[in-house]
Amino acid sequence: MQDKVLTADEVVAGLADGMTIGIGGWGSRRKPMALVRAILRSPLRDLTLVSYGGPDVGLLCAAGKLRKLVHGFVSLDSIPLDPHFRAARQRGELEVAEYDEGMVLAGLRAAAARLPFLPTRAGLGSDVMALNPELRTVTSPYADGEELVAMPALELDVALVHLNRADRYGNAQYLGPDPYFDDLFCAAAQRSYVSCEEIVPTERLLETGPPQSLLLNRTHTDGVVEAPNGAHFTSCVPDYGRDEEFQRHYAASAKPEAWEAFRAQFLDGDEQSYQKAVAAFHAAEPAVRRG
DSSP: OOOOOOOOOHHHHTTTOOOOOEESBBTSSSOOOOHHHHHHHHHHHEEEEEEEESSSHHHHHTTEEEEEEOOOOOOOSSSSSHHHHHHHHHTOOOOOEEEHHHHHHHHHHHHTOOOOOEEETTTTTHHHHHHOOTTTTOOOOOOOOOOEEEEOOOOEEEHHHHEEETTTTEEEEOOOOOOOTTHHHHHHHHEEEEEEEEEHHHHHHHSSSGGGGGOOGGOSSSEEEOOOOOOOTTTBTTTBBBOOHHHHHHHTTHHHHHHHHHHHTTTOOHHHHHHHHHHHHHOOHHHHHHH
16 A cells, blocks of 8 residues: 655645645634645635635635635634634635535535536525626536536535544545534545554554544545644644633734734744744733734
């Protein structure tokens, strides 16, 4: 079997301007943030992002990496709307396709099945159709004759996901409460990369969780990155929860005078520098952190 271990920077070095990238996770939960931070360090530009969005969207907006966003929402969960995303929308910097969450799911399923579209009821009777005039409907060929949305396939050049454990060959496991459609993101993509908290021997994957927790098999992954704390500041249950204090600090950085300082402190260095800066942030006095 092929050893697929890579570094985050090696994964990003294989990406190109203008690609369509799908990022797994959900809101501020189990996002592949170490891979996102590697994109922030790169010269990549003009990306199209497909995401059930969280701080992955906000950070890439703040860094000017995105041309287009396809999303069902962009939320930090405990903070309803990512402020960097909101600022980018208000400045008119971003092309968007705003879909119902179920429409995004149908688009991923269509791409995973290599179909041009899938019919869905999601989006009917809402402003989604008016906001996305390129969408079409189809009529059921059966006796019901129902009109349905023809959700186009959300074809991805690359998928990036974060799971709890993986082996060197690309089999990967989630141990938290939800798979967050990470397997569909990978199936919908031409290439898929998984970061994980720990790379373990294959046999340990069956020791640490039930068989259904093995969300990804090696046929759907092209690279594995060991990234301890790599979903920070989003949650990666049961390994750790969301870093609410740091998330509030991130949200406050959307103020024009604060972003450059946040980026210099946490994002201009490598992943090791980021983790050290986060530790220093938590070790600081509360008044210093607020400043």
